Amino acid sequence: MGTKILVIDDNNQDRMIIKRFLNKAGYEQIFMAESGEEGLKKAISEKPDLVIADTMLPGMDGFEVCRRIKGSLAAAAPKIIVMTGTIDAVDAVKARKMGADDYCVKTADGVSLVKAVKSLLK
């Protein structure tokens, strides 16, 4: 049984890029969700070890997804990385308060994200 990661991002290109980075880093089982609602469903049905959620999503945003996953699954909840393209200290604090385990910026090389994933899945 390999590690399962769920990526929630409404941007198709970003999802593909993140998947590629994760595959390259050795993570094979990647699930995708395009919206917060879909992400929440999959977080429950697929039982991933880690969820990566973009802050800005149509409808339910990344913070809310984070709060609901942590709230409904409690101790069984996966680790969550809240990811953003627009860096903001207020957002970082908000993510933490919603239960995020890490807050991470999207970069072109994906290095920061992969690093965060690795350290949470140790």
Add this chain to the structure above:
Amino acid sequence: MQDKNKTKKQRLEKELNKVKDELEIQTWGLKKTNEAIKLLYKELEEKNKRLQELDRLKSDFISTVSHELRTPLSITKEGISLMLDGIPGAINEKQKKILATAMDSIDRLSRMIGELLDTSKIESGKMELNRELADIVTLIKQVVMSFESKAKEKGLMLKTVSATNRIDIYIDPDKITQVFTNLIANSIKFTEKGCIEIFVQDKKNEVLCRVSDTGQGISKEDLPKVFSKFEQFGRVVGPGEKGTGLGLSITKGIIEAHKGQIWIESEVGKGAKFTFTLPKYTTETLFKEYVTNGIKKAVEKNSRASIIVVSLAEFANLNTMLPPEEIRAILEEIRGVINKSLRRSGDAVVKDTGEIIVILVGCDKNSCFNVASRLEQAVKDYLEKKNLTEKIKLRFGCATYPDEGRSDEELIAAAKKK
């Protein structure tokens, strides 16, 4: 009582913990943001580097291609001009007409290639100025003269306005000629009736020049684009007059290389007014510029650079003995003597009313000393020959970078001390 205190303590502790937690979260947020900003900054820096590299590649490409285009073009041109002259055999009028049209197009093409080369030089900061003391009024008159027939054809009046007959200033005369040529050609192109005026004024620290016309003018929206590359905006021109759109951007580049400024004022239907300034260079700044360039070249080649400063002793006294024009003529001749004695090419010599400077890139202290003695001897011979030994006393001083000075000022000061 004790219970009450205990509850109070517990409450306070709880509150304190809450504040502590909050503080931890805030710190965590700041730390994460800080890390992210650092990452983004690094990424931006890398992207910037890559862009600069691409920009350089593009400039190199333009420069190489233009150079490569020049050779076949000049061979074609040579061939056509031989045929036009009837050297390989007589040609009839019809053939002549066809060849003449071809020749015109080749000239246009070669101008365009020249403009591309100029642009790539300006962009890569490689435009070198050969500054010399030149009379800008005469320069303007010469350019204006070359446009007289063209202006007459269109029924336009060309006039030059200057309060003085002569304004001497350190400029690169070829480049400034190019500036006036661009501006006047531009004005003629976009003016159907009226006149084109070239105004020049000697100000305290700069020379102000203006080319204005009574043409169709430029709209407010287009004004900011005037000096951009490849911009050909609203002004409608006839067939065959389309250029590369580089002329005005080159003009701006040349003025800026002279550390001057250029701007435009215009309104639709009210003509255009191009004004630029050329700062006056004192001997000191000019010397400094030359020495700085010499040091720059030495640093690029990872070698040394030496300077030799030749100065007229008791210059003030000499001024009362000889008229300034004569002193200048003598200095010019001494410069010629020095130039002849310098064996290597690329050594720059600047003249001014009292000092001559020689820049020797890649020359260390010893060889600089040898060159200086050789120059001194050559100049001495010249002065003796001219019977000027009594009147003119020269001082020779040298200094080497980086041994005796790391900046232009340090080097010049070191050379003058000796």
